[in-house]
Amino acid sequence: MVRLKSRYILFEILFPPTNSNVEETMSKVDLLLSHHRASPADVSIKSIVQEIRRSLSLNLGDYGSAKCSSLLQVKYFSNRTSTGIIRCHREDCDLVIMTLMLMSKIGDVGELIVNPVKVSGTIKKIEQFAMRRNSKILNLIKSGQSSRFGDNDFAVNDLRNIDNTNENEIENEND
Amino acid sequence: MGGKTFKEWQYFKLSITSFDEDIDNVHVIDQMTWRQWLNNALKRSYGIFGEGVEYSFLHVEDKLAYIRVNHADKDTFSSSISTYISTDELVGSPLTVTILQECSSLNLLDITDHDRIWLKRAVSEEEEEYCKCT
Numbered sequence: 016m017v018r019l020k021s022r023y024i025l026f027e028i029l030f031p032p033t034n035s036n037v038e039e040t041m042s043k044v045d046l047l048l049s050h051h052r053a054s055p056a057d058v059s060i061k062s063i064v065q066e067i068r069r070s071l072s073l074n075l076g077d078y079g080s081a082k083c084s085s086l087l088q089v090k091y092f093s094n095r096t097s098t099g100i101i102r103c104h105r106e107d108c109d110l111v112i113m114t115l116m117l118m119s120k121i122g123d124v125g126e127l128i129v130n131p132v133k134v135s136g137t138i139k140k141i142e143q144f145a146m147r148r149n150s151k152i153l154n155l156i157k158s159g160q161s162s163r164f165g166d167n168d169f170a171v172n173d174l175r176n177i178d179n180t181n182e183n184e185i186e187n188e189n190d
Numbered sequence: 191m192g193g194k195t196f197k198e199w200q201y202f203k204l205s206i207t208s209f210d211e212d213i214d215n216v217h218v219i220d221q222m223t224w225r226q227w228l229n230n231a232l233k234r235s236y237g238i239f240g241e242g243v244e245y246s247f248l249h250v251e252d253k254l255a256y257i258r259v260n261h262a263d264k265d266t267f268s269s270s271i272s273t274y275i276s277t278d279e280l281v282g283s284p285l286t287v288t289i290l291q292e293c294s295s296l297n298l299l300d301i302t303d304h305d306r307i308w309l310k311r312a313v314s315e316e317e318e319e320y321c322k323c324t
């Protein structure tokens with residue numbers, strides 16, 4: 016019997032500051048905090064699915080939309096952390112990731128970025144990854160705040176390091 | 191070893207109709223309308239990737255059009271135009287396109303005596319292009 020192969024995509028919703036001048040004057044910790052905000056109540060699993068389907072249809076047409084929608088599910092979304100997990104077909108994973116990146120609004124909430132963080136073959140691994148990533152970001156913010164809103168070179172490089180170390184910790188999970 | 195000839199283009203002979211003779215007789219379909227219809231069809235079926243499909247008109251004669259499509263995109267093109275019905279916005283009535291002929295060589299196209307001039311020009315242009323490449 017042929018098994019249905021699926022992939023799980025961990026994504027986060029970022030809310031970049033709308034005023035670019037503010038962005039220049041902000042410290043890196045503040046910048047990180049301003050991007051990682053809690054999502055408004057309008058952003059729900061239902062509205063995310065609707066927006067993904069709309070984006071799929073817009074960018075990939077009827078054919079691509081139908082192809083990707085076959086197994087598309089939002090398994091989890093937390094408004095508090097603006098983090099979610101999407102399940103999709105293994106073959107269509109790239110298209111779904113592309114669609115996520117092209118989204119700029121969810122429901123009535125605009126000017127946001129959907130950032131696909133990681134793809135995995137099991138939901139368990141992606142949950143573990145999300146927890147590790149969040150706790151490391153939290154530690155970074157705490158350490159950044161304690162060193163007077165650090166001019167230390169943190170945000171982008173350190174986030175990249177978090178992802179890299181997490182990658183190394185995780186063994187191949189391919190089915 | 192038998193050398194496989196590289197096919198760059200696929201040629202389509204298309205006809206557009208609203209299935210209403212009165213409307214068909216009133217409207218003349220120009221190249222812009224054809225282009226709009228084809229772009230809409232490609233966009234509907236394949237989104238932004240469909241819009242990127244390369245095609246060009248060899249000749250347009252009201253309800254008939256001869257189109258050149260990149261060989262790699264021939265299936266995308268044919269499936270999108272054969273599954274699309276336009277809205278009323280183009281001529282006030284939905285339009286559909288039928289593929290009358292599909293071939294990989296210009297010389298295989300079904301044409302009338304009136305079409306010989308543009309076909310000859312298209313053949314010579316293609317040969318010129320081929321000479322430049324080799």
